[in-house]
Amino acid sequence: MLTMILKRAAMAIPSLIGVVIVTFLLTRALPGDPAAYFAGPAATPQAIQEVRVKLGLDKPLTVQFGRYVDDLAHGNLGTSLTTGQPVVTELRNRLPASAELTLLGLLVSIVIAVPLGILAATRPNSLIDHACRIISTAGVSLPVFFTGLILVYVFYYQLGWAPAPLGRLDVFDNAPPQVTGFYLIDSLIAGDFGTFVASLKQLILPALTLAIFSLAPIARMTRASMLAVLSSDFVRTARASGLSPFTVIVTYAFRNAMLPVITTLGMVFSFLLGANVLVEKVFAWPGIGSYAVEALLASDFAPVQGFVLTMAVMYVAINLMIDVLYGVIDPRVRLEA
Amino acid sequence: MTALAATARHARYVIAENPVTGFAFALFVLIVLAAVFGPHIVPYNPLSSDTAEALQPPNMHHWFGTDQLGRDVFSRVIVATRLDFFIAVASVALVFLMGGLAGVAAGFFGGWTDRIVGRIADTIMAFPLFVLAMGIVAALGNTVQNIVLATAIVNFPLYARIARAEANVRREAGFVEAARLSGNSDWRILAFQILPNVFPILVVQMSLTMGYAILNAAGLSFIGLGVRPPTPEWGIMVAEGSAFMVSGEWWNAFFPGAALMVAVFCFNLLGDGLRDMVDPRRRT
Numbered sequence: 259m260l261t262m263i264l265k266r267a268a269m270a271i272p273s274l275i276g277v278v279i280v281t282f283l284l285t286r287a288l289p290g291d292p293a294a295y296f297a298g299p300a301a302t303p304q305a306i307q308e309v310r311v312k313l314g315l316d317k318p319l320t321v322q323f324g325r326y327v328d329d330l331a332h333g334n335l336g337t338s339l340t341t342g343q344p345v346v347t348e349l350r351n352r353l354p355a356s357a358e359l360t361l362l363g364l365l366v367s368i369v370i371a372v373p374l375g376i377l378a379a380t381r382p383n384s385l386i387d388h389a390c391r392i393i394s395t396a397g398v399s400l401p402v403f404f405t406g407l408i409l410v411y412v413f414y415y416q417l418g419w420a421p422a423p424l425g426r427l428d429v430f431d432n433a434p435p436q437v438t439g440f441y442l443i444d445s446l447i448a449g450d451f452g453t454f455v456a457s458l459k460q461l462i463l464p465a466l467t468l469a470i471f472s473l474a475p476i477a478r479m480t481r482a483s484m485l486a487v488l489s490s491d492f493v494r495t496a497r498a499s500g501l502s503p504f505t506v507i508v509t510y511a512f513r514n515a516m517l518p519v520i521t522t523l524g525m526v527f528s529f530l531l532g533a534n535v536l537v538e539k540v541f542a543w544p545g546i547g548s549y550a551v552e553a554l555l556a557s558d559f560a561p562v563q564g565f566v567l568t569m570a571v572m573y574v575a576i577n578l579m580i581d582v583l584y585g586v587i588d589p590r591v592r593l594e595a
Numbered sequence: 596m597t598a599l600a601a602t603a604r605h606a607r608y609v610i611a612e613n614p615v616t617g618f619a620f621a622l623f624v625l626i627v628l629a630a631v632f633g634p635h636i637v638p639y640n641p642l643s644s645d646t647a648e649a650l651q652p653p654n655m656h657h658w659f660g661t662d663q664l665g666r667d668v669f670s671r672v673i674v675a676t677r678l679d680f681f682i683a684v685a686s687v688a689l690v691f692l693m694g695g696l697a698g699v700a701a702g703f704f705g706g707w708t709d710r711i712v713g714r715i716a717d718t719i720m721a722f723p724l725f726v727l728a729m730g731i732v733a734a735l736g737n738t739v740q741n742i743v744l745a746t747a748i749v750n751f752p753l754y755a756r757i758a759r760a761e762a763n764v765r766r767e768a769g770f771v772e773a774a775r776l777s778g779n780s781d782w783r784i785l786a787f788q789i790l791p792n793v794f795p796i797l798v799v800q801m802s803l804t805m806g807y808a809i810l811n812a813a814g815l816s817f818i819g820l821g822v823r824p825p826t827p828e829w830g831i832m833v834a835e836g837s838a839f840m841v842s843g844e845w846w847n848a849f850f851p852g853a854a855l856m857v858a859v860f861c862f863n864l865l866g867d868g869l870r871d872m873v874d875p876r877r878r879t
Contacts, residue, residue, distance in 0.1 A: 276718030280727075284734040399860040401810055403817050404833060404852035407840045415843050422841065532725025536814055540837065551818045554733050566730035570722045 259585070266581045270574050277570040281563055282326050286319070335567070336560035338553065345564040349546055353568075354439025355426055356545030360534050362442075362461055363468025364526070371473045372519070375480025379488060380507060390477055397474030402533040406467040406540035413463060420463050421456075423541040431456050464541040471533050472526050479522040483515040490514075517588055524577045531569055606872060616868030622861040629673050630680040639667035641674040641827045650844050660846035662836065668846060671827040672854050678828050679858065682739065683809040686746035687801050693747065694754025695797050701755065702762030703785055712759065716752035724749040728811060732820045742821040746811045750804055757800055761793045803866035806859040813855050829855040 293310035301309070310316055317325075329335070335345040378390035406423075413420040421428060426441055434444040434453050441457035487493060488511050496506045535547035542548070546565055553561035634641075639657075645665035653660040659668035701712035719727065731745035765771060765788075774784050813830030815821050822828040824835065829851040836847030 272714075273717065273721040276714070277721050280718060280722070281730070284730050395860070395863065399806065399856055399863055401813055401817075401830075401833070401852060401855050401859070403814065403837075404848075404856060407833065407837050407848050407852065411840045411843075411845050411849075415841060415845075528723045529725075531723035532728075532814075535725065535729065536817060539818055550729070554729065555819050559733065562730060562733045566722070566726055569726045573723050574721055 262585050263582050266578055266585075270578045273574045274571065277567065277574065278327065278330065279323075281567045281570070282323055284566065285326075285559065285563055286322075330567075335564035338561045339558045340553065340556045345561050348549060348561065349564055349568055352544060352546045352549050355543060356534055356538065356547060358440040358442065359461065359464055359537070359543060359545060360468065360530055362465040363534075363537075364472065364530060366465055366469035367472045367476060367526075370469065371476035372480050374473075375477045375519075376484055376507065376512065376515075378477070378481045379484030382485070387481075390481055394474040394478045397470060397472075397477075400470065402467060402471045403536040403540050405470050406464065406537055409463045409467055410540070421459050423463065425542050425544055426460055427453070427457055428460075464537050464543060467537050467540070468530060468533055472530050475522055475526050475529075476519065479519050480515065483518040484511060487511045487515040513587075517584065520580060520584055520587065524580050527573060527576050531573060615864055616871070619861050619864035619868060622857065623865055626676060626680060626858055626861060629676040631677075633673045633676050637667075637670035637673050639670040641666065641671040642825055650839070650847075652844075653846055659850040660844075662832075662847050663839065666825075668832075668850050671832060672829070672850050675827040675829050675832065675851065676854070676858075678739075678822070678826070679809055679813065679830075679855070682743055682746070682812040683805050683862075686743045686750070686808045686812070687805055689743065689747040690750040690754050690804075691797060691801055694751045695758045695793070697751075698755035698758025699762040699785065699789060699793055702759035703766055703781075703789055705763075705766075709759070712755055716755045719749065720752045722749075725811060725814060728815060729818070729820070732815060737820055739821050742812050742815050745815070746808050749811065750808065753804065754797065754800060758793055758797060761796055762789050765789055765792055799866065799870045802862060802869050805866070806862035809855065809862065810859055 293306050293315050315322065333346055335349070337344055338348060341348065374386070374390050374393070378384075378387040381387055410420070410423050414422060427433060431453060434441060434448045434450055437444050437447050442454060442461070445451070445453040445457060488507075493506060493511055496510045497503075501510075534545070535551060537543065538545045538547040539551055546568065550562050550565035553559070553565075643666065645661075648657070648661050648665040649663055651657055651661040651665075657667050657669060659672060662668055662671070697712045697715075701709040722730075728742075728745040728749050731748060732741050735741040735744065771784055771788050774788050779787075812821070813828075813833075816828055816830035817834045819831075819834070822831050824831060832851035833848045833855070836844075836849070836851070839845075839847045
């Protein structure tokens with residue numbers, strides 16, 4: 259088991275090297291003079307020259323790359339021009355907001371999509387099968403920011419059920435004492451049930467938006483892989499042995515059908531992390547996505563670079579975790595490794 | 596000519612079998628018409644503002660209402676079709692060339708070509724795609740051309756992998772061996788034997804990724820990249836209208852968003868239909 263994990267981890271290293279090279283090249287591809295860019299629009303030629311020397315831009319590209327890697331190793335992602343704060347600090351402060359939103363969105367999506375896919379597969383061509391197909395086709399066609407706005411209009415403006423889409427908590431509420439950074443968990447730890455409900459209310463719409471967006475691939479994959487498993491020999495044997503339909507579907511078919519679904523989760527995360535940026539903008543969510551968007555519009559490149567790097571590293575880590583999880587669930591993968 | 600007639604007959608058969616594809620095709624024709632003739636048929640100038648008419652709900656004169664500057668939303672949505680359609684087509688055509696050629700070369704030649712193309716594709720795949728597109732547009736500059744380029748780059752692995760796989764299985768095929776034995780050079784085989792066979796599969800992929808391309812581009816302009824106001828474009832129109840959603844003026848963001856949704860839906864359905872036509876075995 260441990261060798262398998264180590265082997266998978268080693269396979270992630272080339273991806274990480276690629277990610278670091280690409281984020282480095284992205285800075286050097288800045289139009290015009292990167293030093294002028296980093297110094298800001300109001301800088302004098304002298305200030306630009308200072309920035310050039312400070313950033314080592316007068317050195318050859320390989321030396322610059324060495325410096326960049328060295329900075330990364332020391333956890334230095336540069337400083338934001340607009341806020342004056344180190345990028346690492348801001349990303350760290352804002353990451354829990356994004357993580358809480360993304361994970362809850364994924365959770366909601368799985369809770370809806372997996373049973374839907376199973377029901378559709380066990381009753382082919384039934385009403386629920388058609389519903390599953392329509393939902394998964396519609397889900398991939400809906401622009402995520404558009405879904406979010408529709409939800410805001412219906413549940414905030416029309417029905418008044420949801421609070422205004424303005425961040426993680428109402429301005430009059432106080433954030434719970436920070437333990438994990440997830441308001442839902444922190445408020446429970448502090449025993450503050452009111453804050454728990456308040457933050458849940460803020461979370462529901464953006465999480466639902468993400469869930470609608472990521473529902474389609476999960477439901478589609480669950481359905482396809484359940485269909486394949488249900489027609490296999492061991493399911494037929496289990497049925498012939500007189501096991502109840504529930505046991506056959508849940509213990510026999512479902513556990514085997516989950517393997518391809520878990521692989522799909524890697525792709526789902528790629529979309530989710532991107533969609534997260536858009537959802538954060540719609541709901542004024544103070545996560546790393548909206549941080550990057552603000553910086554982008556202010557031509558403040560260090561936060562954008564830090565953001566792209568963070569997202570990519572997280573994505574590589576998530577894929578690694580999915581691979582390991584796959585090995586835990588499927589003993590055959592362990593044996594091969 | 597007979598081959599063309601056979602294809603047309605087959606297409607007619609597929610559309611008759613699957614009315615949804617026919618519907619998607621009709622929608623596609625409508626989108627193309629709007630993209631080509633849009634600016635000439637709209638009732639109002641999409642850029643002219645009239646503050647006396649600002650934020651009117653949909654009515655007889657303004658079918659989709661008016662925005663905060665009194666511009667006609669219907670005219671803007673129709674005119675925007677051209678730009679959105681252009682971005683999607685251009686980026687898909689670009690990645691078709693880059694990814695298709697690189698993938699075919701990788702699959703056919705193998706060795707170093709294969710390793711380099713594979714490594715590039717893997718590196719792109721290591722990023723969440725939309726995030727990478729954001730980074731590329733931020734780095735290369737905030738223009739429509741760079742949105743096209745970024746959308747093409749993030750789709751590169753998909754095309755390269757499909758083209759590679761298809762070229763690879765045909766490398767040792769009988770007709771390729773025959774061509775080789777009759778003295779054709781590698782490049783000639785690539786151009787006249789391999790490419791024509793991989794082509795239809797990539798065309799299907801093009802129509803399947805059109806929807807994603809248009810969503811990606813609209814997402815980028817929604818966060819303020821690429822297209823600048825007052826240019827009519829669906830993503831930026833939704834962004835501009837989003838502020839009015841909380842105060843009840845829904846039409847500002849709804850109609851451009853719905854247009855975007857219909858376009859993506861149409862491309863996805865059309866892609867599925869085309870795939871059935873080219874490769875009936877993959878039908879789901």
